[in-house]
Amino acid sequence: MKPTQSILSQILAEASELLGQGKVADYIPALARVPNNKLGIAVYTNEGEIITAGDAQEAFSIQSISKALSLTLAMMLYKPEEIWKRVGKEPSGQAFNSMIQLEMEQGIPRNPFINAGAIVVADLLQSRLSAPRQRLLEFVRQLSGDAHVVYDKVVAASEMMHSDRNAAIAYLMRSFGNFDNDVIPVLNNYFHACALKMNCVDLAKTFSYLANKGQCVHTKKQVVTATQSKQLNSLLATCGLYDGAGEFAYRVGMPGKSGVGGGIIAVVPGEMTIAVWSPELDKSGNSLAGTRALELLSERIGRSIF
Amino acid sequence: MKPTQSILSQILAEASELLGQGKVADYIPALARVPNNKLGIAVYTNEGEIITAGDAQEAFSIQSISKALSLTLAMMLYKPEEIWKRVGKEPSGQAFNSMIQLEMEQGIPRNPFINAGAIVVADLLQSRLSAPRQRLLEFVRQLSGDAHVVYDKVVAASEMMHSDRNAAIAYLMRSFGNFDNDVIPVLNNYFHACALKMNCVDLAKTFSYLANKGQCVHTKKQVVTATQSKQLNSLLATCGLYDGAGEFAYRVGMPGKSGVGGGIIAVVPGEMTIAVWSPELDKSGNSLAGTRALELLSERIGRSIF
Amino acid sequence: MKPTQSILSQILAEASELLGQGKVADYIPALARVPNNKLGIAVYTNEGEIITAGDAQEAFSIQSISKALSLTLAMMLYKPEEIWKRVGKEPSGQAFNSMIQLEMEQGIPRNPFINAGAIVVADLLQSRLSAPRQRLLEFVRQLSGDAHVVYDKVVAASEMMHSDRNAAIAYLMRSFGNFDNDVIPVLNNYFHACALKMNCVDLAKTFSYLANKGQCVHTKKQVVTATQSKQLNSLLATCGLYDGAGEFAYRVGMPGKSGVGGGIIAVVPGEMTIAVWSPELDKSGNSLAGTRALELLSERIGRSIF
Amino acid sequence: MKPTQSILSQILAEASELLGQGKVADYIPALARVPNNKLGIAVYTNEGEIITAGDAQEAFSIQSISKALSLTLAMMLYKPEEIWKRVGKEPSGQAFNSMIQLEMEQGIPRNPFINAGAIVVADLLQSRLSAPRQRLLEFVRQLSGDAHVVYDKVVAASEMMHSDRNAAIAYLMRSFGNFDNDVIPVLNNYFHACALKMNCVDLAKTFSYLANKGQCVHTKKQVVTATQSKQLNSLLATCGLYDGAGEFAYRVGMPGKSGVGGGIIAVVPGEMTIAVWSPELDKSGNSLAGTRALELLSERIGRSIF
Structure with missing residues (x-):
């Protein structure tokens, strides 16, 4: 099944139940001040379609x-x-x-x-x-x-x-x-x-080369080779989520990279790039509601690398 | 491209150049006695086809x-x-x-x-x-x-x-x-x-449920659910090759599990299961020529999860 | 100054202020059952004199x-x-x-x-x-x-x-x-x-060879050589009190060995052997009041190896 | 027995057999250039007597x-x-x-x-x-x-x-x-x-307060209290020789401090301070011949804290 705006909205509604159960990064004041109840998602398909829900247009600190x-x-x-x-x-x-x-x-x-x-x-x-x-x-x-x-x-x-x-x-x-x-x-x-400040739409588009054999979807520019793209995805899959990479693979099953600002990007090679954002983190330092949204998306659209 | 008997033979010919450069496990005498120049591969597709090359019918200790x-x-x-x-x-x-x-x-x-x-x-x-x-x-x-x-x-x-x-x-x-x-x-x-003694054909068939959403290809029996199969593959991808899982993902890009007997099984979800065997190990304890064979196969048939 | 029965009594009175602030070993029931307010001391001089105070005659588990x-x-x-x-x-x-x-x-x-x-x-x-x-x-x-x-x-x-x-x-x-x-x-x-069960008097006498160049004070038997006795004391001084050897040297300044039963033996080479007992332990696993008693004794009689 | 010039000379003769078996510190060029066959000792008694042998007047880098x-x-x-x-x-x-x-x-x-x-x-x-x-x-x-x-x-x-x-x-x-x-x-x-540059005589005199209840022997000035002197000695005894403190206590039996320049100072509380120097180090980073000289001195004059 393809991701639609309505699926994304539904997913965010479910994932938002976790808001309030995580902890916003507070080791620097600038991050601690971010409202904790934000939640956004953007999907960018290899056909160049962008689908969003929630706070997908709001910029945040992309951190790691x-x-x-x-x-x-x-x-x-x-x-x-x-x-x-x-x-x-x-x-x-x-x-x-x-x-x-x-x-x-x-x-x-x-x-x-x-x-x-x-x-x-x-x-x-x-x-x-x-x-x-x-x-x-x-x-x-x-x-x-x-x-x-x-x-x-x-x-x-x-x-x-x-x-x-x-x-x-x-x-x-x-x-x-x-x-x-x-x-x-x-x-x-x-x-x-x-300290790069970007929103979910920016991020989903930025990483499209990882879903598209190294070629940026909208500029058509070859950023890295197909092999390098595969290598980058492999590194994201095994090392991209701090000490929670195994759990993320188990639940979401996509190469991904998280930041303590609450953002996560994830890749379905050959199909799409996804960016989610929600500032509250789980104990591994990954976005709590963001991870949940990706898990639900993987289930609903039946996509994962495994 | 689909794997054929001729592709597999070619791959083994190339991978065999590494024979002599690894080290057979010797912590128990029974393993140390295995001839070090063995090399076999078996591919079992989700359509039930078995393709083999080299010592694919020779049983070995599957270990881990x-x-x-x-x-x-x-x-x-x-x-x-x-x-x-x-x-x-x-x-x-x-x-x-x-x-x-x-x-x-x-x-x-x-x-x-x-x-x-x-x-x-x-x-x-x-x-x-x-x-x-x-x-x-x-x-x-x-x-x-x-x-x-x-x-x-x-x-x-x-x-x-x-x-x-x-x-x-x-x-x-x-x-x-x-x-x-x-x-x-x-x-x-x-x-x-x-100490289970199996050959590459046995192993490729045994793990077919991991490539086939939990269903054994030849018996049609549902071994685990599709979700469990995905979970098992995620665990293999992040933890299946001792302290060489990242390198294996980078080079081969398939969920896999190795043993110090020199065997490795690998999975292309939705398509096929592969088993290779060559007793000499690299410094992480994974089959040296076996890993190379899988890397070459991934390149030749253009298959990986990334 | 030489240790006297009155000095020992005074010391125990002061050290007893710590009773109630430590924690009796409870990893096995038999140790957990010991009354926590016990406190005893025995000094055995190289002249063969025994001086005691408090629960010096009550046997306890000597453990380490x-x-x-x-x-x-x-x-x-x-x-x-x-x-x-x-x-x-x-x-x-x-x-x-x-x-x-x-x-x-x-x-x-x-x-x-x-x-x-x-x-x-x-x-x-x-x-x-x-x-x-x-x-x-x-x-x-x-x-x-x-x-x-x-x-x-x-x-x-x-x-x-x-x-x-x-x-x-x-x-x-x-x-x-x-x-x-x-x-x-x-x-x-x-x-x-x-699980040896001994009291402070037994222990002070038992270890007299460490204060007496390897010779047991009362039997006059040479247990180990003078050099071995020196070596044993050096090992006690650097390693005898679990991860609290430095603190014990700093405060007490005598080679010693403790047990989680609350006993400690300490040696003033050339002069005397001391045994204390009080079941409550500090966070390093050494007797809380027992260590305090030895510290006070070291101060009062002006004896330490430093 | 008291240390004499003749005892010190004899000790150095024996200890010098180890010259050539250690390794001069070479992590900075300035240290690596020091001749490796130097060997000196100075003893400073609490009575103010100085006894020396070998290269006791030659300045070296005191390091730690x-x-x-x-x-x-x-x-x-x-x-x-x-x-x-x-x-x-x-x-x-x-x-x-x-x-x-x-x-x-x-x-x-x-x-x-x-x-x-x-x-x-x-x-x-x-x-x-x-x-x-x-x-x-x-x-x-x-x-x-x-x-x-x-x-x-x-x-x-x-x-x-x-x-x-x-x-x-x-x-x-x-x-x-x-x-x-x-x-x-x-x-x-x-x-x-x-980078302080001092010789054995300087060092033995410098640390005399540690052997003399906190009072500098020649100036009669109270550097630290008697208690602090005892505390300093306890720290030297348990931590003064890198990861070789236990071995040093076992063989020499004196509080001491070493440096990678090949110097070691050692204290017999109440009696004397000793400084030795020989640039070749053992695998713990302590002077090889220097430690041996102190071990021999401890045996010959029958002095140690144990």
């Missing part, structure tokens, strides 16, 4: 969803072995910001979606781009077709003021020889990427 | 592949919450027999495919079945359509003689209240399951 | 204090290198029954006073003695001069019924080749040693 | 020995609870620069002699002193009676260039709220303390 964009950019700039000698492809089995495994495994992060791995990717972008922050913004504006996507400067500044843990991670990797640039500017770019 | 069968049996006997309160659904990020995480996480194994998790599943079967060992054997004989499948008694006895680590795991879980029966008989059944 | 006796016995039976290749001499920095470090360090316990180390010592005694349990009892009866010292059979049986964690530890060491005998009989002897 | 001086200074400036709520008193059971335990224990270092703990102490000094670096230098010059003690600027600068691991440690503690000042200046002071 940006890690999938930065990795895509790095895969466009580097040979595979240049990336994968510096970061692994395996689930971590630990909290997203843990340093224990990083020390045990000699400064090589488990995958590009935990903080350490995303910081290595930011370091890679810093080494090869003259203005990585501007480049990422242009990239996202092109992919989303929305020229008004911006960095939320307040969020980025606030993250920078609470950057001690990430600085510790960067310095630890430097001590193992797995970090090439100065720590502060790399972290600054990393936090700006996290 | 049995963990997927035991879990299937447990899912047939128990309500979901009865299983998932005792074992998780997340990748472990650690060696298959590590006790570190198990202690930190209070005796709840990360997933049913690491040793600790499979031992919990064996404990569940022990609690509900009067003769779990016989029942598993009947189950496999039905699924494979091969009435001659047997336990390799020498392998089972040899495993039992090297069972200290697994006994430690079982006792640690008991100390946390997550183990209900006597340790020795449960381990004995667990080792018998690992 | 027995680990110092078993190690002494092992040092009498084995060459140093035979012992120290199987167990280390360093503080563990972890809980007494943790398996994490034991797995990381390949089955070699950090020191003979954590459970894993004491179980290795029990395995050593099992290999060399025909009746280790009887031999330990004779040894203690001689050292204490009390022919009525017995094993508390109820406690030993109760420990055996809650032995899963220790069985896990033993099997893990066996899997690393650091355990030679059958697990059950060794654990049974280990638990019997823990 | 400075951690005992910084802690002493902090104890002079702060109330006990102000220090001990921020750093523990227990052995770590892990490498001196490990971050694993630090993360598990929420940014509270195990003790003041591992890097994390010494950095907390440096942070404490930074908060209360206007010029901590100058103050430490004056302190050492007074204690040693040597007005020519200086910081080795080359070593300090070299350490600063290899400070990534320590920066990671500082930032991790900051993320847990256990670090108050800017990271760079604190690390700079920390590295200067490590």
Whole structure:
């Protein structure tokens, strides 16, 4: 069955029963202020149709969803072995910001979606781009077709003021020889990427290349190769939802990436890209109602990769 | 493109270049004695066609592949919450027999495919079945359509003689209240399951229900529900290849389960089940040439879940 | 200043203010039943004088204090290198029954006073003695001069019924080749040693060889050499109080060994042996009021090794 | 027996047999350049007598020995609870620069002699002193009676260039709220303390207060109270030799502190302070020949705290 506006509305109605049972991220004030009862969804099909419900047009902080964009950019700039000698492809089995495994495994992060791995990717972008922050913004504006996507400067500044843990991670990797640039500017770019402000429609359109063998649906531009698109999806499926990737695969069954702003993008390869948003998080740091909405969507339209 | 006998032969020819570069499991003598240059593949389509190449008819020790069968049996006997309160659904990020995480996480194994998790599943079967060992054997004989499948008694006895680590795991879980029966008989059944002797054709047919929404292709019997089949595939995709699940997803892109006997089963949902066998293992404990054969197959026929 | 009966009484009066603030060990019923307000002390000088106060004559379960006796016995039976290749001499920095470090360090316990180390010592005694349990009892009866010292059979049986964690530890060491005998009989002897029932006077006399260059004060028998006595004291000082050895050294400043029964023995080399008992434990598992009594004693008589 | 010049010479002759079997610290070039066959010892008695042998007058980088001086200074400036709520008193059971335990224990270092703990102490000094670096230098010059003690600027600068691991440690503690000042200046002071250049005679005299109930032997000045001196010795005994404190207690039996420059100071409370120096280190990072010299001295003069 194809997703329709009426199915999406029904799904949100059901998923909204979970509102009030999660916890909005509060480690920086800018995130804590977001109203907790927001809920939106957008589906972008490979035929270019966009279907939405709820707060799908309201912009929010995409946070770790940006890690999938930065990795895509790095895969466009580097040979595979240049990336994968510096970061692994395996689930971590630990909290997203843990340093224990990083020390045990000699400064090589488990995958590009935990903080350490995303910081290595930011370091890679810093080494090869003259203005990585501007480049990422242009990239996202092109992919989303929305020229008004911006960095939320307040969020980025606030993250920078609470950057001690990430600085510790960067310095630890430097001590193992797995970090090439100065720590502060790399972290600054990393936090700006996290502070991208986008809505569900923007996000669903932005990631359409993952559902379409690497080709952006509306620009027809080949962003990455079909093989790279498959590889990106595999990494999202095994590592994209913090320490809740297994549960997400079990319930939703789509490659996905979440952020602590409450957004999640998910992919049905060959068919569609989906973005949901609801700020309250479950104990793994993934959107509570957002995950539920994706689970219901998977059931209703009978789509999953399994 | 559909898999043909000629494609499979070509794939094995290429994959065989890796023979000699891996290491046959040698922790028990019975496994160490297997010739290291074996290589076989069998594809079983949802239309009931079987295509094979190489040593596809030669029986080997399926080892951890049995963990997927035991879990299937447990899912047939128990309500979901009865299983998932005792074992998780997340990748472990650690060696298959590590006790570190198990202690930190209070005796709840990360997933049913690491040793600790499979031992919990064996404990569940022990609690509900009067003769779990016989029942598993009947189950496999039905699924494979091969009435001659047997336990390799020498392998089972040899495993039992090297069972200290697994006994430690079982006792640690008991100390946390997550183990209900006597340790020795449960381990004995667990080792018998690992000692099932099957060939690639048997295995491809046995797991056809995972590619066919829970229904066994040749018997037409509904083994598990379509939802359970999807759930099993999700668990295989995130946790089925020891600490190499991410790499396997990246290269092959199919839910799968490997064993240290050198076998791997893989699933293309809606289309086919595949079994490969080659005894030499990579450093994660997965068949070196077998993984390569699956990677090549995924490329040639253009099939993967991503 | 020399310890007198009046000083000891005063000390107990002060230390008793802590009664009610700790927690009696309750992992086995036999220990949980002990009245929580007991408090006793005995000092045995190298001149053979015994000075006591409070419940010094009441027998209690010595628990881990027995680990110092078993190690002494092992040092009498084995060459140093035979012992120290199987167990280390360093503080563990972890809980007494943790398996994490034991797995990381390949089955070699950090020191003979954590459970894993004491179980290795029990395995050593099992290999060399025909009746280790009887031999330990004779040894203690001689050292204490009390022919009525017995094993508390109820406690030993109760420990055996809650032995899963220790069985896990033993099997893990066996899997690393650091355990030679059958697990059950060794654990049974280990638990019997823990279940020795002694009072403060017995204990102070028993350990007099540690204050007297290896010679038992009342029998004049040389139990170990002066060097071995020094070595035993060094191990007690760095590893004798679970994960509270540093705090104990800081406050009390004497080599010592505690048990979860609430007993502690402490040594002023060249001068005296002290035993205290009070069942309520602090969060490290050491007697709360007992530690306070030793701290006060150290202050009043101006004695410590530092 | 009292130590004499002839005993010291004999001891060095024996200990020198180990020269060539250790490894000079080479993580910074300035340390790697030191000749590896140096060996010196100085004993400073509480009567004010100095006895030396070998290279006792040659200055070297005291490295972590400075951690005992910084802690002493902090104890002079702060109330006990102000220090001990921020750093523990227990052995770590892990490498001196490990971050694993630090993360598990929420940014509270195990003790003041591992890097994390010494950095907390440096942070404490930074908060209360206007010029901590100058103050430490004056302190050492007074204690040693040597007005020519200086910081080795080359070593300090070299350490600063290899400070990534320590920066990671500082930032991790900051993320847990256990670090108050800017990271760079604190690390700079920390590295200067490590870069103090002193000889064995200087060091033996500097630490005389630890053998003399807190009073400096030659200035007669009360540096810390008798109780604080006892506390400092207890911390040295349980935590002063990296992950080799237990072995050092077993063989030498004196409170001590080592540095990767090859120096070790040791204390016989009530009698004498000893300093040894030999640059080659054992696998725990302690001077190989230096430890042996102390072990022999302990045997020959029959002195130890046990």
